[in-house]
Amino acid sequence: MxxxxxxxxxxxxxxxxxxxxxxxxxxxxxxxxxxxxLNAANLAFVTFAKINGNLEGQVxxxxxxxxxxxxxxxxxxxxxxxxxxxxxxxxxxASLLSR
Amino acid sequence: xxxxAALFWVLAPLAVLxxxxxxxxxxxxxxxxxLAWVMITLAIFYIALEAPFLGIVQIVVYTxxxxxxxxxxxxxxxxxxxxxxxEKIRGLRSVAIFTVLAFSLTLIAFIARAELGRxxxxxxEANREGNVQGLAQYLFSDYVWAFxxxxxxxxxxxxxxxxxxxxxxxxxxxxxxxxxSIARFRGKSIATAAGLPGSGVYARHNALDLPALLPxxxxxxxxxxxxxxxxxxxxxxxxxxxxxxxxxxxxxxx
Amino acid sequence: xxSENLIYLVALPLFSSALLMLLGRRADRWGHVFATLISASTxxxxxxxxxxxxxxxxxxxxxxxxxxxxxxxxxxxxxxxxVLDQLSIAFVLLITGVGTLIHIYSIAYMSHDRDRRRFFxxxxxxxxxxxxxxxxxxxxxxYVGWEGVGLASxxxxxxxxxxxxxxxxxxxxxxxNRAGDFGLSVAVMIAFANFGAVSxxxxxxxxxxxxxxxxxxxxLMLLLAAAGKSAQFPLQAWLGxxxxxxxxxxxxxxxxxxVTAGVYLITRSNFIFDNAPTAQLAVVMxxxxxxxxxxxxxxxxxxxxKALAASTMSQIGYMIMASGFGPAGYAFAIMHLLTHGFFKAxxxxxxxxxxxxxxxxxxxxxxxxxxxxxPITSITFGLGYLAIIGVPPFAGFYSKDKIIETAFNTGxxxxxxxxxxALLGAVITAFYMTRLMLMTFFxxxxxxxxxxPHESPFLMWAPMAVLALGSxxxxxxxxxxxxxxxxxxxxxDRDHHEHAEFLPAIVVTTLAVVAVIIGVAVAFIKYRGxxxxxxxxxxxxxTRVTRRDLLQDDxxxxxxxxxxxxxxxxxxxxxxxxxxxxxxxxxxxxxxxARGMRKLQTGYVRNYALLILIGALVALLAALVVTI
Numbered sequence: 001m002x003x004x005x006x007x008x009x010x011x012x013x014x015x016x017x018x019x020x021x022x023x024x025x026x027x028x029x030x031x032x033x034x035x036x037x038l039n040a041a042n043l044a045f046v047t048f049a050k051i052n053g054n055l056e057g058q059v060x061x062x063x064x065x066x067x068x069x070x071x072x073x074x075x076x077x078x079x080x081x082x083x084x085x086x087x088x089x090x091x092x093x094a095s096l097l098s099r
Numbered sequence: 100x101x102x103x104a105a106l107f108w109v110l111a112p113l114a115v116l117x118x119x120x121x122x123x124x125x126x127x128x129x130x131x132x133x134l135a136w137v138m139i140t141l142a143i144f145y146i147a148l149e150a151p152f153l154g155i156v157q158i159v160v161y162t163x164x165x166x167x168x169x170x171x172x173x174x175x176x177x178x179x180x181x182x183x184x185x186e187k188i189r190g191l192r193s194v195a196i197f198t199v200l201a202f203s204l205t206l207i208a209f210i211a212r213a214e215l216g217r218x219x220x221x222x223x224e225a226n227r228e229g230n231v232q233g234l235a236q237y238l239f240s241d242y243v244w245a246f247x248x249x250x251x252x253x254x255x256x257x258x259x260x261x262x263x264x265x266x267x268x269x270x271x272x273x274x275x276x277x278x279x280s281i282a283r284f285r286g287k288s289i290a291t292a293a294g295l296p297g298s299g300v301y302a303r304h305n306a307l308d309l310p311a312l313l314p315x316x317x318x319x320x321x322x323x324x325x326x327x328x329x330x331x332x333x334x335x336x337x338x339x340x341x342x343x344x345x346x347x348x349x350x351x352x353x
Numbered sequence: 354x355x356s357e358n359l360i361y362l363v364a365l366p367l368f369s370s371a372l373l374m375l376l377g378r379r380a381d382r383w384g385h386v387f388a389t390l391i392s393a394s395t396x397x398x399x400x401x402x403x404x405x406x407x408x409x410x411x412x413x414x415x416x417x418x419x420x421x422x423x424x425x426x427x428x429x430x431x432x433x434x435x436v437l438d439q440l441s442i443a444f445v446l447l448i449t450g451v452g453t454l455i456h457i458y459s460i461a462y463m464s465h466d467r468d469r470r471r472f473f474x475x476x477x478x479x480x481x482x483x484x485x486x487x488x489x490x491x492x493x494x495x496y497v498g499w500e501g502v503g504l505a506s507x508x509x510x511x512x513x514x515x516x517x518x519x520x521x522x523x524x525x526x527x528x529x530n531r532a533g534d535f536g537l538s539v540a541v542m543i544a545f546a547n548f549g550a551v552s553x554x555x556x557x558x559x560x561x562x563x564x565x566x567x568x569x570x571x572x573l574m575l576l577l578a579a580a581g582k583s584a585q586f587p588l589q590a591w592l593g594x595x596x597x598x599x600x601x602x603x604x605x606x607x608x609x610x611x612v613t614a615g616v617y618l619i620t621r622s623n624f625i626f627d628n629a630p631t632a633q634l635a636v637v638m639x640x641x642x643x644x645x646x647x648x649x650x651x652x653x654x655x656x657x658x659k660a661l662a663a664s665t666m667s668q669i670g671y672m673i674m675a676s677g678f679g680p681a682g683y684a685f686a687i688m689h690l691l692t693h694g695f696f697k698a699x700x701x702x703x704x705x706x707x708x709x710x711x712x713x714x715x716x717x718x719x720x721x722x723x724x725x726x727x728p729i730t731s732i733t734f735g736l737g738y739l740a741i742i743g744v745p746p747f748a749g750f751y752s753k754d755k756i757i758e759t760a761f762n763t764g765x766x767x768x769x770x771x772x773x774x775a776l777l778g779a780v781i782t783a784f785y786m787t788r789l790m791l792m793t794f795f796x797x798x799x800x801x802x803x804x805x806p807h808e809s810p811f812l813m814w815a816p817m818a819v820l821a822l823g824s825x826x827x828x829x830x831x832x833x834x835x836x837x838x839x840x841x842x843x844x845x846d847r848d849h850h851e852h853a854e855f856l857p858a859i860v861v862t863t864l865a866v867v868a869v870i871i872g873v874a875v876a877f878i879k880y881r882g883x884x885x886x887x888x889x890x891x892x893x894x895x896t897r898v899t900r901r902d903l904l905q906d907d908x909x910x911x912x913x914x915x916x917x918x919x920x921x922x923x924x925x926x927x928x929x930x931x932x933x934x935x936x937x938x939x940x941x942x943x944x945x946x947a948r949g950m951r952k953l954q955t956g957y958v959r960n961y962a963l964l965i966l967i968g969a970l971v972a973l974l975a976a977l978v979v980t981i
Contacts, residue, residue: 001101001104003148004210005107006144008210009111009115011206012115013115013137015199015200016115016122018199019196020121020122022191022199023122023191023192023195024122028172028173028176031169032130032131033121035134035165036121036134036137042141042153043141046144046150046153049148050149050221050222051215051220052220053219053220053222055225055226055233055234058150058152059237062153063242063249065160066252067249068161069253069256070256072168073260074259074263076169076260077260077263077264078263079176080172080264083176089176092187
């Protein structure tokens with residue numbers, strides 16, 4: 001089976017994640033959509049590893065996973081902090097920078 | 100039709116469906132579960148793509164740790180809280196969908212036009228000594244510098260999370276018993292000397308979050324702990340009130 | 354031949370003028386005497402040079418003096434230099450001689466004026482500038498003097514600038530002059546472009562090989578300059594208003610000297626005009642139009658000074674016409690210029706004397722019968738009158754007669770037309786001058802109550818007497834033995850052409866005299882009897898138009914002033930809306946775009962995320978398009 005199919009899947013998942021980031025209001029759900037985008041990128045890396053015949057794509061995917069984990073940790077901590085002071089987890093409520 | 104193809108064509112549409120459904124869920128927990136589904140599907144794909152190590156790591160780290168972290172935070176923030184799916188910002192949804200459609204079509208066009216010029220090589224050669232050994236080969240020679248930096252990043256992230264999640268002690272020092280006693284007798288009215296009303300008094304329920312009723316039937320805010328007020332967890336007392344309580348208006352007349 | 358003295362002719366009056374201006378009120382008591390002495394000294398220097406010149410052989414009569422190298426840029430080299438030849442010496446003597454007489458006259462005329470010293474400073478400045486004009490050895494040097502006299506004219510016409518009309522008259526004169534100066538500058542440019550030189554000698558060498566168009570263009574531009582300075586058509590409207598200045602100014606500048614600068618220019622440029630027949634024809638036409646124009650206006654003027662101004666315009670028309678006839682006419686133009694200098698200055702000084710005696714009244718309708726009360730004035734005025742109308746043997750007869758003769762001698766139908774026009778001009782001249790004489794000195798007394806006409810003081814009538822003598826004798830002196838023609842020939846008529854005779858001279862002379870008699874007779878019949886104190890109002894349309902100066906001011910307003918004003922308004926509006934508008938548009942467009950871009954900052958994170966997405970999409974699309 002052509003590994004390119006995995007690439008198509010990766011593109012579609014990435015797009016869905018992008019829509020989710022823009023459309024959803026709950027900060028945690030937005031975060032989850034970002035995770036979806038990262039996963040899609042990982043899939044693409046691994047597929048390319050297979051296509052090219054060396055493991056460098058997998059190494060990249062490995063690093064991406066580690067970084068994503070760190071990012072999730074810090075990001076959720078921030079969300080919790082904001083939630084504590086504002087009592088709201090909605091992304092729209094943090095709009096003090098508007099005109 | 101190889102096994103891999105069958106695997107792909109069954110699981111991939113399901114993953115896409117799950118991802119799309121993730122956008123529509125009202126409750127955030129449902130979205131989290133659906134995301135976990137997608138991640139497990141991806142783990143299976145990794146294994147199918149001759150990356151078993153990554154597949155296991157995906158399940159253990161991503162689905163196991165990261166999604167659990169998400170669920171914990173959802174718990175903290177409010178499991179019950181549901182997102183209203185009505186879009187307040189005009190035009191955002193349509194523009195976003197249109198943009199993303201264009202985006203995905205562009206990506207698909209790119210992928211479709213890409214010509215490698217050779218068939219895909221496959222990882223038999225690279226995985227000869229085993230996938231883990233092959234990865235280790237890369238990690239500890241070519242990418243050792245990135246490896247070390249990432250480990251520093253992990254430590255920093257952990258520290259950052261600790262600092263951010265740390266809750267400050269309240270500035271108000273805990274008052275001593277003597278101070279509290281004086282405050283009780285010198286408060287706004289002598290009524291505070293008798294102590295605050297307990298919860299559920301004159302209501303047929305003495306749950307901590309049910310307010311006590313005043314002589315005229317109104318719920319008393321003083322009977323509920325401050326924390327519950329803050330959290331908005333004060334229960335409605337109407338259904339637990341006694342009948343026959345006289346109605347007294349503000350002037351104190353019957 | 355070089356000389357070291359020429360510079361003093363210009364430097365002395367210039368120095369005196371500067372001194373009087375700088376010293377201010379401190380020089381009030383002696384300034385006028387000093388200025389007059391300086392003017393007299395320039396006359397003495399001029400006379401000395403003249404006598405020295407006569408002694409020299411004809412070939413070496415011209416004297417030059419180089420002052421300094423003025424402009425030296427690449428191939429363009431202009432020296433500031435002076436040249437005194439047969440033509441310029443005539444002018445020098447006229448300017449300094451008549452100028453000194455008028456200085457003397459002004460001592461008495463302006464004795465009641467607080468700013469008399471300033472007046473003399475301006476007069477000296479004028480003398481210096483006019484001398485520079487006639488002594489300059491290149492068009493550029495002439496231009497300096499040209500501008501100087503224009504400035505002096507402005508300062509002097511507007512001397513009493515407390516009256517707004519006088520200041521406006523000065524401005525009008527200056528602007529009309531400026532229009533002519535444009536012609537002179539263009540002529541200098543044409544000269545440099547085609548001949549590579551601007552000095553008279555330099556251009557004369559190159560004239561033979563030059564193109565007809567260049568010569569004609571230069572000639573026309575010079576004609577324009579002369580028209581501006583000499584109040585010829587179409588730039589003649591300023592002369593009447595220039596009478597707002599004190600009478601000595603009118604006598605010196607607007608009768609004898611500045612207005613003759615145009616004739617000098619054309620005569621000096623004879624090498625150009627002689628090789629450009631079209632330009633010459635234009636010169637003749639301008640001269641004829643002006644001579645008739647001025648004469649017709651003079652008929653309807655009740656202001657004595659304006660009548661004399663119209664007369665000046667007309668007489669200079671004669672001179673310009675004569676100078677357009679080529680080598681045959683230059684000498685007679687200069688001769689008429691010299692005699693005109695005498696009698697016109699005398700007439701103006703006489704008018705000033707009459708005004709002085711009649712309490713500055715200028716309306717001739719309020720004069721009458723003054724001959725008995727101002728005998729000297731009337732005699733000197735009368736001699737000038739006889740000279741101007743051309744009664745033999747007075748000066749005007751000789752000069753005007755020769756011009757009419759030259760007009761006829763150009764031959765063919767053209768000659769007849771030119772000559773007839775000149776004769777008609779003579780008739781009208783006789784008419785209006787007789788009218789002027791009758792209205793002023795004879796007839797019934799129409800004075801304002803309280804007027805006590807009296808003779809003028811010595812310092813005023815002495816110069817008038819000298820000028821009257823000149824009016825009487827100068828014509829004969831200049832022409833006896835064809836003196837003026839032979840004197841000027843090396844400058845204007847080098848090839849010594851033989852000029853054909855169309856009509857015998859005696860016929861022309863008879864015609865001229867008959868013309869004079871007709872004019873005098875008509876005026877006599879009309880103005881002999883009792884005249885009214887105010888001008889009659891039910892008059893023909895022709896009289897009405899003539900009273901309005903043949904609509905010259907209206908024409909100028911219509912053709913130039915109003916379009917000019919409109920143009921200015923349009924330009925101002927363009928500057929405000931288009932140019933300033935463009936500048937403002939830059940600012941307001943920046944503001945507007947900023948206002949629009951501000952709306953992007955909604956504060957909603959999701960909007961920003963969407964924008965990032967759109968940016969990524971654009972980048973991808975660009976990459977896709979590139980690979981297609």
